[in-house]
Amino acid sequence: MGKIALFGAGGAIGGSVASALRAQGRAYRVVGRSRGPLEAQFGADPLAEIVTWNPEDPASVRAAAEGVETLVYLIGVPYWEFQKHPVLMRQTLEGAMAAGVSKLVQIGTVYPFGRPRTERVDENHPREPHTFKGRMRKAQEDLVLGAHGQRGLQTTILRLPDFYGPHVERSFLHSAFEAALAGRRADLIGPIDTPHEYVFVPDVGPVVTALADEPRAYGRAWNLAGAGVTTQRELVERIFAHMGRPPKYRVAGPWMVRAIGLFNRFMRELAEMEYLQTTPVLMDDSALRGLLGEVRKTSYEEGIRRTFEALAREMKSTRPETGALMKPA
Template sequence: MTSSALHTVLGASGAVGRAVLDELLTRKLPVRVVSRSMDRAGVATMPADLLRAEDAQRAIRGSSHVYLCVGLPYFAEVWARDWPLLMRNVINACAANHARLIFLDNVYMYGPAPLQEPFDENHPQQPPSEKGKTRKKTLDLLHNAMAKGTVQAVIGRSADFYGPFATNSMLYVSFLERMLKGKSPQLLFPPDVPHTYSDTTDVGRALIALALAEDTYGQAWHLPVGPPVTMSELTAIFNQQLGTSLRAGMLPFWLQHLIGLFTPPLREVLEMNYQFRSPYIMSDRKFRERFPDFEVSGYEEGLERMVRYFGNPKTYVVTPATP
């Protein structure tokens, strides 16, 4: 590690990147913000294209901890082309600067479907999707670098997340965005299948907890989730907070696939629908046992933050994270 601490957030304009940044600022830790675009007032930002090795080296130079929270456009072709390159560049830059890497991962590499109930960090990795295959390939690069001693890293694996700024969240696209316009939620899957979700505030706090602990490195950790919940139950929470009485409807499978033939973004989402057609319940037991005092947000609390932000983003104020 470097002699002095410097926490660098890669992808700080995303929902989780912002949550990591907020927690670092709450803890009064030295921060560098790296993003192609960032509109956070009062925070200096370094622009960088991490697909360029020289940009990655410049962004990470002098860092002690590097949080890889980057999101790429949600297309399998883009992921296959860019994720392995981006990971190699970040690993090499961390190695050159003796920086610890904290990687925000997802659960796409698990398979075959349907997954075990619940599934933990030891679940087989036989991904049923193209994006999942790319994620596993990218993760294998990091595991190999860790095994060789090239980089010291910890992997924080998040479930589908929701919260302020999370414009790609299923709970925004299918629910809140429509409900704020007085429209009923439109689902691509059955409304009564249980699923676990992570709150972005919790994800940010959890990544930093992993980063600052000495015994977490060299491992993958499932980040905290709420209890299994159905879309019908989430609709009821949104209705209560918005003062509405809207009901979720499901687009028939045959119509989804027909529309997907002419709508590439929908086609990309349909590839991942196996996660919602049967119970998809992630275990965070390992994290909770290591950090027993970590308080996980309830869905009512987390969704209230989300409603507050998307309802009036110009006046949204971040709630200080729990120290």
């Protein structure tokens, strides 16, 4: 089995894929712009090879992909720089093909679908994004799927819904975990009673490695649905209940998001994706389950518990004098 490389390994999904590879005893390469953060996250793992790259430099891209059989693409960009998504993908594909990479797996999102036309969205749902971010993600997907079969490269895409879990600070649920822990108020983006789904990040890695190893996976995209339909309100109430606290939160609706956006760049960009809070994309992953068989999905109850356990370990390692994280009596 050839080497697998995680381009953009420093994020939560990269960590999940690395954990899955580690559990399988497989050597892997992590690729990022800066060596320091990669060393901090992967330096203690003898199975991890650390490589830095400059995605704007074709020679650097090719060098980072040399000797790799499977490239897992996890590159993120700031929310206000989504125009970079197709540019970086094009350069990565060129470098990968020049280096003789055999397989590429892109980790994607629901953005290319645009507003859902059906209650459940499968892979045949039209991709008609009405937002700039959706168009950039669709352009990225088009490049990946268009490269399939070129110069010996096979490509596939795994689309994820919103996610949460240990060390996932960019999740909209993260503030609820911090607030429940500290006994303060959580900040939420509304509406919070709309049906929604989330995937627990540690569940993603095993799916990615199984998909990468499956010859039938290539030449198309696949959806991974969450652990069930829920709402923000329901999950936040569960999060606070785990700590034995009554839920406390404040909700920023569309007008508030726009107002905050006058001073906050991320919130200004978030306003464009408001439709996901009112007409969410709930994914149908029956095709993926038909391909891989059983797909492990951690229940929300267990995911909340494991996320708090990770927070406890993090607090203990950074402030040993605080001891273990305990539920209030």
